[in-house]
Amino acid sequence: MNKIINSLTVLRGLENDGVFSSLTEYSESVYEGNPSEEKFNDLAAAVYECGAESSVRAYIQKLILTDENAFSVCCTRTGNPSDYLKNAYLKDVATIEGLFACLEDCNQFCSGEDLKTFNVDFGNNFEANIVQFYRRHGYGKFIYNRAFTYEDGALKPITAVSSTTLDQLKDYENEKTIIKNNLSDFVNGLPFSNMLLYGDKGTGKSSTVHATFNLFAGGGLKIIEVDKRDVVNLIDIKRLVAEIPLRFIIFIDDISFEEDDERLSTLKAALEGSVSGAVGNVMIIATSNRRHIVKESFSDRQNSVHPSDLLEEQLSLSDRFGLTVMFSSTDKPAYLSIVRQLAADQNISLESDRLSALAERWAILKGGRSPRRAKQFVDFVYACIKSGRAIEF
Numbered sequence: 593m594n595k596i597i598n599s600l601t602v603l604r605g606l607e608n609d610g611v612f613s614s615l616t617e618y619s620e621s622v623y624e625g626n627p628s629e630e631k632f633n634d635l636a637a638a639v640y641e642c643g644a645e646s647s648v649r650a651y652i653q654k655l656i657l658t659d660e661n662a663f664s665v666c667c668t669r670t671g672n673p674s675d676y677l678k679n680a681y682l683k684d685v686a687t688i689e690g691l692f693a694c695l696e697d698c699n700q701f702c703s704g705e706d707l708k709t710f711n712v713d714f715g716n717n718f719e720a721n722i723v724q725f726y727r728r729h730g731y732g733k734f735i736y737n738r739a740f741t742y743e744d745g746a747l748k749p750i751t752a753v754s755s756t757t758l759d760q761l762k763d764y765e766n767e768k769t770i771i772k773n774n775l776s777d778f779v780n781g782l783p784f785s786n787m788l789l790y791g792d793k794g795t796g797k798s799s800t801v802h803a804t805f806n807l808f809a810g811g812g813l814k815i816i817e818v819d820k821r822d823v824v825n826l827i828d829i830k831r832l833v834a835e836i837p838l839r840f841i842i843f844i845d846d847i848s849f850e851e852d853d854e855r856l857s858t859l860k861a862a863l864e865g866s867v868s869g870a871v872g873n874v875m876i877i878a879t880s881n882r883r884h885i886v887k888e889s890f891s892d893r894q895n896s897v898h899p900s901d902l903l904e905e906q907l908s909l910s911d912r913f914g915l916t917v918m919f920s921s922t923d924k925p926a927y928l929s930i931v932r933q934l935a936a937d938q939n940i941s942l943e944s945d946r947l948s949a950l951a952e953r954w955a956i957l958k959g960g961r962s963p964r965r966a967k968q969f970v971d972f973v974y975a976c977i978k979s980g981r982a983i984e985f
Contacts, residue, residue: 594613594617597616599687600684602677603656603659603685605659605660609655610638611655612655614634614638614639615648617631618631618634618694622694659732661731663677663681665732667723667725667726667731668727669835671723672723678719678723682719728812729812730812737750737814738809739814739816741818745828750817756803757807758803761796761800761963762929762934762966763926763929763930763933763963764796764800767789767917771787771800772807774787775804775813775875776808779813785913785914786863786912786914787876787877787878787914787916788879788915789916790917791918791919791920793962793964794964794965795922795963796963801877814841816833816843817843820846820847820855823847823858823859825858826861827861827862830874834874836873840875841874842877844877844878844879846880846881847879847880848880863876863912922961922962924952927951927955931947931966931969932947934967935947938970950969950973951969954972954985
């Protein structure tokens with residue numbers, strides 16, 4: 593029985609971490625006056641496996657800081673934990689701090705500042721500032737992660753996040769400005785609109801969402817990417833984050849529905865069409881290849897007694913977004929303009945006429961002009977030049 597872990601209350605969940613559990617077991621053997629070489633080797637193996645050999649102390653600090661527990665959740669949601677809860681948390685922190693005495697002769701495992709700094713500047717008032725830290729940054733997975741997916745009723749962090757910036761996306765300046773201004777209002781607590789971005793494939797709708805998100809992510813903005821199959825869970829997702837004092841984008845890419853799709857009513861409710869859907873710290877952004885995301889057929893009109901009412905119902909969903917932004921198809925001058933800008937970013941010094949001719953040929957072979965085609969073409973040319981190959985396709 594591990595007496596150290598059993599003495600913890602708020603931070604009991606740390607026992608599931610291999611380094612922490614090994615540290616407590618080795619510490620216990622040291623305190624009992626019989627240091628176990630086997631338990632130290634177990635600790636070393638766990639430390640090396642997770643890359644924490646430079647400082648176990650720093651690893652444990654981060655583990656405590658990002659633990660999802662009653663104290664961190666309460667601080668995040670209310671900013672006012674009870675004295676009982678706060679004192680229990682501080683007692684656990686002090687207990688864990690005492691574990692490092694057993695590593696005094698193992699400097700390679702024990703470097704770092706006092707445990708209560710958490711590698712974050714809390715100033716002189718740790719007790720008050722740790723509460724405010726959680727209030728500002730959220731708890732657990734929200735502290736160091738900015739992007740999530742929704743799986744099995746929970747938010748799961750996305751580790752590989754797009755680093756696209758608005759400067760890397762060429763042209764469509766008016767569209768980018770509209771989206772940026774609306775997102776700025778959202779982040780700053782001003783009235784905002786849910787957004788529908790529609791237009792031909794490859795025009796940069798999704799990339800613009802990611803780039804604009806990256807612009808504001810440093811201010812605590814988070815994004816939840818929801819598969820269109822999970823639209824039925826939108827209300828549940830909004831409830832998950834309703835009490836967290838952060839702001840969230842729910843992003844649904846490439847969305848469309850059939851008329852009888854069960855997801856329609858859920859999305860309408862989530863777009864503030866009902867009390868259950870109204871959550872002020874969530875913005876919904878969707879992309880679609882069509883303005884009217886409910887597919888309409890000629891037979892729908894033929895079989896309807898009131899075709900105008902049917903059409904109005906089919907259009908009402910897209911109208912609920914509040915802000916719709918069209919990404920129009922790319923004509924030849926716009927396409928070549930994007931190619932030239934991207935080529936300049938890559939320092940490609942091909943003669944202008946040759947670059948344009950190759951770009952046009954690429955568009956013909958690949959099935960049309962678009963910003964995506966332009967990016968693919970410039971990346972191909974850049975790879976050819978850097979590897980010394982002829983630009984042939």
